[in-house]
Amino acid sequence: MTLIDTYAWEGRIFSGEWFFGSGEHYQATEPATGKSLGLVGSATADDVQGAVERAARAQREWAALPYDERAGVLRRAGQLFEKHHEEIEDWIIRESGAIRAFAAHQTRNDGAGECYEAAALATAPYGQLLRSHQQRLSFSRRLPVGVVGVIAPFNAPVTLAIRAVAPALAVGNAVVLKPDLRTAICGGVLLARIFQEAGLPPGLLHMLPGGLEVGSAIVDHPQVPVIAFTGSTATGRAIATSAARSLKRVHLELGGNSALIVLDDVDLEKAVSVGAFGSFHHAGQICMASSRHLVHSSIVDDYVALLAERARTLPVGDPARDDVAIGPVIDAPQRDRIHQMVTDSLDAGARLAAGGTYDGLFYRPTVLADVPLTAPVYCEEIFGPVAPVVSFDDLDQAASLACDTAYGLSLGIMSRDVARAMTLADRIPSGLVHINDQTVNDEPTIPFGGVGDSGNGSRHGGHSANLEAFTESQWVTVRGELPQYPF
Incomplete structure (x- = not known):
């Protein structure tokens, strides 16, 4: 069985099921030869609106599931990356121009690895006991933010999408993903198919290829409180400026020199x-x-x-x-x-x-x-x-x-x-x-990010960074009896 059969996705976007988006079709081409790889569907702002509404509804049930059910979906997703690695690598090579070794790294190291790490994140401690001078139980816990917007680039399309998608799902969020149109198959269609086959309930992952209109609609939507963006510094600045107006959190992994x-x-x-x-x-x-x-x-x-x-x-x-x-x-x-x-x-x-x-x-x-x-x-x-x-x-x-x-x-x-x-x-x-090494290094277990114009710090990778990125901290106190106040 192939994972990325064109009959299922060609000309379509994904929002729990495959359907024709409101945007124009985009011709995916092989940069090495200029040959067509198929028609990619694209979304509009209206598609984003509908996707976020469905995501917000589905997210509540997903977050309420036992942690091991979420972990099971992530483990199966990792296994699918391994099982179908040759097919996935072929698509990465043809659509992004990567050599075989880099395609394999994205598939087995980052694709499968990020899913396995996310599965472990779902089972990890998510709070701590806090001291209180009053007679009560005091603790903090990390809760999902709701809907996470992920905007990923063309250059490492699997790695730079899955490193946000997998942990966001693992801790109980829904995800709206906008892949780059130039690599929308291996950076978008692939992830939708992986999680479909892994048993992710419908409505939790939405794959919406598109241009500036789609990205802006995700960033500006009031029900998307967290944005994970990888791309140019100029675009990152624009996203941060827009998100600041609604006090959203943004995780920016930007350029480098x-x-x-x-x-x-x-x-x-x-x-x-x-x-x-x-x-x-x-x-x-x-x-x-x-x-x-x-x-x-x-x-x-x-x-x-x-x-x-x-x-x-x-x-x-x-x-x-x-x-x-x-x-x-x-x-x-x-x-x-x-x-x-x-x-x-x-x-x-x-x-x-x-x-x-x-x-x-x-x-x-x-x-x-x-x-x-x-x-x-x-x-x-x-x-x-x-x-x-x-x-x-x-x-x-x-x-x-x-x-x-x-x-x-x-x-x-x-x-x-x-x-x-x-x-x-x-x-x-x-x-x-x-x-004693060159500068291109990353692993799913390591917090990743830059400073200055390269971004706003380590926001992806490792349990602590991913929990910080995709959850909110909540303080909770519990008393055995009602207290007596002087009122």
């Missing part, structure tokens, strides 16, 4: 491999990508030469048909933005060491040396397979360069002297720090 610092005592061959993965994995379309290589001046020339050689030899092509290291970028506007940043940076004085060309949506891994600190590839999030290299002379300068950004998502430092690397890390604001 992460530094990978290479100290002078590293094993250069290994360091170049680490750096290449950090910048070129998934064609650089990862918020945590190693966007700025800060390399000690004593080794920077050798580092650039070796990194450029690595970039020139990495195979680029269609990951559904060839054994490649890098697939296509998602679409032509994304490719053109990357290329404009590269050419503008060359005009500003950067030196092209490798790459800088493309064929269709396949952008060659690119290494830029002698990058001015004013160049676009240094100042802005690239979201493409580009490795800008800047040199430094001492740790003070390395720290200053690493801090020279509004973002604060991830940081990598490579050195044989771990204590020195940790001391340097203490000077650089970042939500994630990886000593």
Whole structure:
């Protein structure tokens, strides 16, 4: 049995059942070939209104179920990710352009893993006893917020949706999910089918692909008190501004311009491999990508030469048909933005060491040396397979360069002297720090998030962060008898 048969979902949206939405159909295409993958249904603000009303009704019964019934649904969802992993991976590869290894990571590590962690969350302690100077029982408990809005991007469509959908459901909420239209099948249809097959009661998960109108309707709806958004900093700011008017909670995981610092005592061959993965994995379309290589001046020339050689030899092509290291970028506007940043940076004085060309949506891994600190590839999030290299002379300068950004998502430092690397890390604001590794790292068990323009802190992952994100805290006191007041 296949999980994602087109006859069930083509041209439709999901709101407990599959039906034709009010929006226009969208042609899903394979970025590597331009071939059609099917028609995706899309929603409008009216569809959001109906979905939220149904979600709010269904949520009350869901929250009242014994915790083990909710946990059972999440466990079965995880098992379905594992059972159908090959089919799921094929869809991720074809729709998002991911290579097989990244598709497998999203399916078995993040898809199944997030569901299993969410199942454990449903069974975890959800409150604590509190001291009181009065003769009464005093405790706090975490209660579901009701309906959670999840807005997910194209680049890791399974991971960046399931990490909010699964824990939100586990603690008793309903979810309205808006996947990116460019990856609405693996980022939306797939999740709806998984939870259908896992036995999630109707009305608890709604999958509404769409554009700005749909996202705004979810953010503005008075019955959606919590929004989990992953995407650009500009859009995150707009969502936060809109949500503030109704005092909603927003969990924002935004852009990055992460530094990978290479100290002078590293094993250069290994360091170049680490750096290449950090910048070129998934064609650089990862918020945590190693966007700025800060390399000690004593080794920077050798580092650039070796990194450029690595970039020139990495195979680029269609990951559904060839054994490649890098697939296509998602679409032509994304490719053109990357290329404009590269050419503008060359005009500003950067030196092209490798790459800088493309064929269709396949952008060659690119290494830029002698990058001015004013160049676009240094100042802005690239979201493409580009490795800008800047040199430094001492740790003070390395720290200053690493801090020279509004973002604060991830940081990598490579050195044989771990204590020195940790001391340097203490000077650089970042939500994630990886000593002797590149910047692209995440696990379902770990709180994830950035600071500054990268978001509002760790809001996804781990029991404590997920409970904080998707529940409200309530104080409760209980007396055995009525008290006597002086009234």
